[in-house]
Amino acid sequence: MVNLSASNAALVRDVVEALGAPAVLLDGQGVAQALSPAMQALIPGLAAGKLLALVLRDPDLNDAIEQVAIEGGAKTIELIERVPVERTFRIHIAALRDSGLRHATLLTFQDLSEQRVIERMRVDFVANASHELRTPLASLLGFVETLQGPARNDERARERFLGIMREQGLRMARLVDDLLSLSRIEQRAHVAPDTPVDLAGIAREIVDSLTLMARERQVALVLKTPREALQVPGDRDELLRLMENLVENAIKYGKPGGEVAVTVDAGESEASFSVRDDGPGIAPEHLPRLTERFYRVDTAASREAGGTGLGLAIVKHIVLRHRGRLTIESKSGEGATFRAILPRFEAGRTNG
Numbered sequence: 001m002v003n004l005s006a007s008n009a010a011l012v013r014d015v016v017e018a019l020g021a022p023a024v025l026l027d028g029q030g031v032a033q034a035l036s037p038a039m040q041a042l043i044p045g046l047a048a049g050k051l052l053a054l055v056l057r058d059p060d061l062n063d064a065i066e067q068v069a070i071e072g073g074a075k076t077i078e079l080i081e082r083v084p085v086e087r088t089f090r091i092h093i094a095a096l097r098d099s100g101l102r103h104a105t106l107l108t109f110q111d112l113s114e115q116r117v118i119e120r121m122r123v124d125f126v127a128n129a130s131h132e133l134r135t136p137l138a139s140l141l142g143f144v145e146t147l148q149g150p151a152r153n154d155e156r157a158r159e160r161f162l163g164i165m166r167e168q169g170l171r172m173a174r175l176v177d178d179l180l181s182l183s184r185i186e187q188r189a190h191v192a193p194d195t196p197v198d199l200a201g202i203a204r205e206i207v208d209s210l211t212l213m214a215r216e217r218q219v220a221l222v223l224k225t226p227r228e229a230l231q232v233p234g235d236r237d238e239l240l241r242l243m244e245n246l247v248e249n250a251i252k253y254g255k256p257g258g259e260v261a262v263t264v265d266a267g268e269s270e271a272s273f274s275v276r277d278d279g280p281g282i283a284p285e286h287l288p289r290l291t292e293r294f295y296r297v298d299t300a301a302s303r304e305a306g307g308t309g310l311g312l313a314i315v316k317h318i319v320l321r322h323r324g325r326l327t328i329e330s331k332s333g334e335g336a337t338f339r340a341i342l343p344r345f346e347a348g349r350t351n352g
Contacts (some may be wrong), residue, residue, distance in 0.1 A: 009033075009101050017080070021108055025096070026052060027070055028103030029312050030062070042109055042279040052107075056081070068093045070101040088112040128294040132175050132308065136168035171308075178310040182293075185238065185317045196345045197234040199271050200225040200264045206243040207262055210251065218257045222245075225264040231345035242318045245311040246275040246338050250293055254279035254335070266344070270324075274339040279326065290328060291316035314334050315340070 012032035016025045022039040024032050030052050045055045055064050056079065064075050074094040081087045090110040091110075137283065143161045153156040206225045214221045232239075250260040254277030263275045282290070282297060287297045294309035318324045319340050331338035 011097065012104075015112060016106065018145045020050050022111070023106060023108045024052065024064065025101075026069075026105045026107065027101050029165045030065060033101065033104070038107065042111060064091075064093055065105055065107070069105050070093050072097065072161075072294070086113070088116045091324050125293055128177075129179060131280040132294065133172060136171045140165055149297055149304075174287075175308045175310070178308045178314060181241065182310055182314050182317060185314065185321055189317065189321050192233065192321065193235040193238070195235070196232045196234050197239055198229040199232050199234075199239070199273060199342070200345060201227075202236065202243060203264045206240065206247055210244070210247050213248070214251050214260065217251055219251050219254060220259045221251075222259055222261045223263075224261070226266055230264060232342045233345045234272050234324070234342070236322070238318045242315050243273060243338060245315050246340070247271075249311060250275045250277040250279075250336075250338075253277070270341050270345055271344050272339055272341045276335060276337040278335040281332045281334045282336050283332050287328055287330065291326070308317070 006084065013025060016023055020038060021035045022038065022042045024039050025034040027033050032046055032048050032050050032052055034048060035046060043055060046052065046308065050063070050217040058079055058081075060077060061079055061292065064077050068075050072095040074092065076090065076092045079089045079091055081089070088111075090112055091109075092108045094106050094108075096106055120265055126134055143165050147158060147161055151163050203225050207221055211221060235325040247260065247262060254260055258278040259276075263272075263274045263276070265272045265274070286297045290297075291312045295315045315338075321343070322342050324340055324342035327339045327341070328336065328338075
């Protein structure tokens with residue numbers, strides 16, 4: 001091994017500290033000699049002069065570093081850090097024979113945490129979507145087989161089964177429609193709508209269209225909006241969908257015989273659309289997950305009400321595309337309030 005001068009070691013340290021990627025230079029004892037700024041940001045507990053093994057306590061990582069330091073060459077491993085939050089790193093370990101440091105190694109880190117989360121979300125999404133479609137499809141096939149067999153000539157059974165089959169078909173159609181809507185909204189998430197849309201007018205339109213549904217469930221719909229138009233930069237169809245989902249949910253899951261209050265408010269630079277019901281409310285542990293795809297507080301009640309588990313996910317993504325925010329306030333036994341807060345329209349403003 002060629003052991004170069006201390007000036008060469010200093011040059012290696014300078015290079016590591018100038019790197020844009022997370023990297024750390026270790027000596028033969030596993031002590032950090034230099035870190036890039038990105039490395040310091042990625043692992044705040046690590047600093048020059050500190051033993052890496054005291055910060056990342058992973059036997060496989062330590063063994064790999066020792067092996068490369070002694071044998072030379074390079075090695076790549078994955079490290080999962082569980083605390084304080086789960087993070088996944090791909091770490092490339094390479095021996096630096098001519099660094100001026102005995103048994104020196106250079107570690108470069110790639111943070112895979114977000115990639116892994118997205119992969120898990122994709123897998124969960126596909127699994128949930130498949131399950132939601134498989135259940136009504138299995139029901140449809142079962143009734144078809146029954147009608148082709150034992151109930152072929154049973155007129156009463158045929159009428160009853162056809163009604164159930166229609167409901168299952170509609171359930172699948174709703175799910176497919178929601179999946180397509182969510183996909184379209186996500187594809188356009190980077191482009192904020194800039195067409196002026198009257199939020200108050202849309203609210204009145206939605207309340208009018210859902211009055212019959214509310215009456216059938218003996219729910220009183222109360223609307224409060226400004227008399228004048230309240231414009232926001234928006235996609236009219238998406239805002240209609242947002243309001244429809246929130247008001248429908250309040251009617252379906254609120255208290256039978258209760259009240260649903262729909263309110264449009266104007267602020268100085270923002271406008272809000274809120275829906276409040278006086279139903280059973282939502283327990284605190286469910287609130288952070290309500291806008292996740294297919295997440296349900298009560299799966300049976302949701303399916304019975306015709307829900308797909310995607311309504312609030314669609315609402316969240318519409319709000320985000322409109323550069324707004326969604327708040328949910330609820331306590332068990334005290335109803336729930338869903339509020340979408342959007343920027344008001346300003347002539348000449350370009351949304352980014």
